[in-house]
Amino acid sequence: MTASTTRRSTAAKSRLAAVGALAVAGAVLLTACGNQTEEGSKKTGGESAAASKAPLFAKLPKSIQDSGVIKVGSDIAYAPVEFKDGSGKTVGIDPDIADALGKELGVKFEFQNGTFDTLITGLRSKRYDMAMSAMTDTKDRQEGVDSATGKKVGEGVDFVDYFTAGVSIYTRKGDDKGITTWADLCGKKIVVQRGTVSHDLAKAEDAKCQKAKKGKISIEAFDTDQQAQTRLRSGGADAGSSDFPVAAYAVQTSGGGKDFQLVGEQVDAAPYGIAVAKSNTQLRDALQAALDAIVKNGEYKKILDKWGVPAGAVTEAKINGGS
Template identity: 35%
Template sequence: MASSFADAHITLPYGGATEITKEITGRQITTERQQPRMARKTLFGKPDGCSNFFSILVTPIVLCRAGAASTFGPIVWHPGKESVIVKIRMGMVGLVTAVLTATSACGSGGSSPKTEAPSASKDSKISALLPQTVKDAGVIKAASDATYPPMEFLQGGKTLTGFDIDLGNALGQVLGVKIQWTNLSAASIIPGLENGRFDLAMTSAQDTPERRKAFTFVDYLNSGSDLMVTSGNPKKISDFASLCGLKLGVQAGTTQLNDAKATSAKDCSGNPVDIQTFQTNDQANLALNSKRVVAVFAQSATNAYVTSVSKGQYEVVSKPYNPALIGACMSKDSKLVKAVQAGIQKLIDDGTYKTIVDKWNLKSSSVATATVNGA
């Protein structure tokens, strides 16, 4: 009997935390979000012969299924729209059940607290510290990787939100300028700062001695990093020594990646941790959820948020590693540093900072002074 086509219209929150499962004649398909690209894609699946999985990469999702009885038709994504139409060629059964599970614990589309972001007033003395080019433009160009709740993520798949976003917008109000946000991967932010595309980054950036060689930080939080596993801790992970020879998920371009490599070399000599890097922290969490890694190493604040909204799906199992300051990152010779430091200190002094800290449950990471490079 001839095969027929069935359309599954799937709404994907852009940048959101999404895992979609469809049951097709007893086989399971899982989709995971990837970073979107600025071109329309129409791709057809091709067997890759890897572990009996049949995979295709189609922006903004990855589709994987076990077996090869069904054949995919074209999968089309239109940039700027929030849906993907998947045509699936099916046999006699002809039944597609599409289930959309928005798992905020697995990605950036987390829940934003009900509390509105506080507003701040312009301080003319602090605003006067801005370089003339910024005064004339009335804009500070800021970068953030919106895959790291509660620091920065896309609420409902659309709206940039999080602690860094609230603090950055309040800083703009003190300085009397607009903060113009751009969302892109952490690995792409550093080149953007170096070439002048962005004036600063507020993206959970840890202030480290190595980074200070090229950048200047105005610090406003202090947080370590820890290990998160699925509930019940099936591999009995407690620290890096218990991860020797096992797969660990870490976001590329982060301090956590450097720390993971160094700690693995120290604690797992001869049997290193198998570190798997991902473009976003969302993807690392999804890999944990699908058992492609046994743990994720990320900032303590982010893992705490993920576990709090996961309804028991994940747990943190290690003590914090390498507590470090987190701050607004600017180029080494940036003329913005004095204004940014004074503006953040103003927010600390007038209580706006505390309101934002309380909103995102980050009291344990809060600071009393906005320092430059930790001093």
Template identity: 35%
Template sequence: MRGLMGKGNSVFWKATFVAVVALLLAAVAAASPSAPSKKPKGPTTAQLRAKLPANIRKSNTIRIATSIYAPVDYYKADGKTLTGFDADIMRAVAKKLRVKIRWAVIDFSAIIPGITSGQYDFATDLNDTKQREQVVDFITEFRDGSSILVKKGNPDQLRNLGDLCGKMVVMTQGSVQIPIANAQSDKCQQAGKSKIDQLLVPDDPPARLALKSGRATAYLVNTLAGSYAAKTENGGQDFQILAGVYQPQFAGIIFPKKSARLREAIRATLNAVIRDGTYRKIMVRYGVVNNAIKKSATNAATS
């Protein structure tokens, strides 16, 4: 009997020991830091390329139109090499898609006609508005707005839009600043003041020249471009930008209305560039990280 009891006790204690060890191992495993979970990867180059229209996959080339608005797009000192945060973002997009870019640097006023006529696959650096969305499709790329640029020292002591009554204001043809000036001009006349005189030019460089030469008292301009001009033109000695941003809005890339497939392929690739951190590095490098977006959207205008 004692032998049988001893054998039973031995079996019992062995089973108990195994159970305790198993519990201890489970507790250690639970307490141990788990391996960091990997973020799900974005789409592959092959998946992104598959979204492109067949003709672009065949040619391996995208035709992009833009205009000169530093720091968005501008030429390096050699006068030939296009640089700027938009140019770098588009190169990152092209690299992911394994395509080449054929740039066309044209007057701002010619961009929308060039897109609607099919001369270019898409164009960059336009503020997104409901009115423009009736003609072309947008995907968002960054944030911008409108501001007032004046000569260094602000000789006319301008403070805001209300001080532009009776002044000559230069703007680029077809820009979102024209409706802002028109609305303010109406307010000027309602208050018994003179309307705003407008000098319209094809692009940013002649607008800055008009301000510098005295043909215009102020330049109603995209905030990014105006801030950059104030900081860099002649070592920061030519212009200054007034406080205030009017009608903040998204800016981005435009496509013909019939190019939904290309539009969504570029949007997906831009979002991949945002996701992998390349986009943010570019925006930091150009000092415009506050104008960055978290995700590109289609036709996101609010006004």
């Protein structure tokens, strides 16, 4: 993942969500509005029927009203935010929130899998209508800037912020190598998902370690967080780092809770945002209205409670609230 298109970061601060016991309650297939078919929207009178059933349908761009579908780019390998269950269905916090948004908007949210670092590029090429993938809302992403170089790499995106989370370090259980803070990683090896906030934090800490002559941090970056976990589990690294909800979920579930442990405190709180192309302000505003609606009607709270992440809740849908 490139620094400009990372999921959980790019010079950005990550997310803070006091994820308690992450209860994996039933796998939910992303269905959005089941009785709103694409054909119904295309037929004469279909739009008025959809509008009558979904209060915010009329706010959507005409092209989405006609298709009845919002195409969502997502790296579906980041449990519990988005992942495939045992039957291959896309489930998690993001799909459940999208399902609730779909009921307000009267359309289906269709998740399409892609590597995290290609999602913003997919928005620019109009492969996706939006990206929803535990993506941190940062100024660099808003402005299309590569955080590693400070150079403009493309058009920025707008974000509709919907959750807050932080970053954690985890190690093999019972083998923390004396690691409790990022500074303790000097001279050690860490595994991360490429282009994430964790990746950025590791690179920044490595620079500090080398300047202080405390030893280089060996950083191994992977396409997915699951690959990084596998590497750590096999003893190929000293530590791993992910967004707190993801790290806590891995600690709870991997090897029945016997593989990993969290070390130290979360760092760098920041919002997750739904990314939308700068030119698609109508969709952005429709998503903001839909998110505000599910916050108000209680559906949003039910979803976060279901996944054990209520402390990550937002009280309103802000646009470009990241820094």
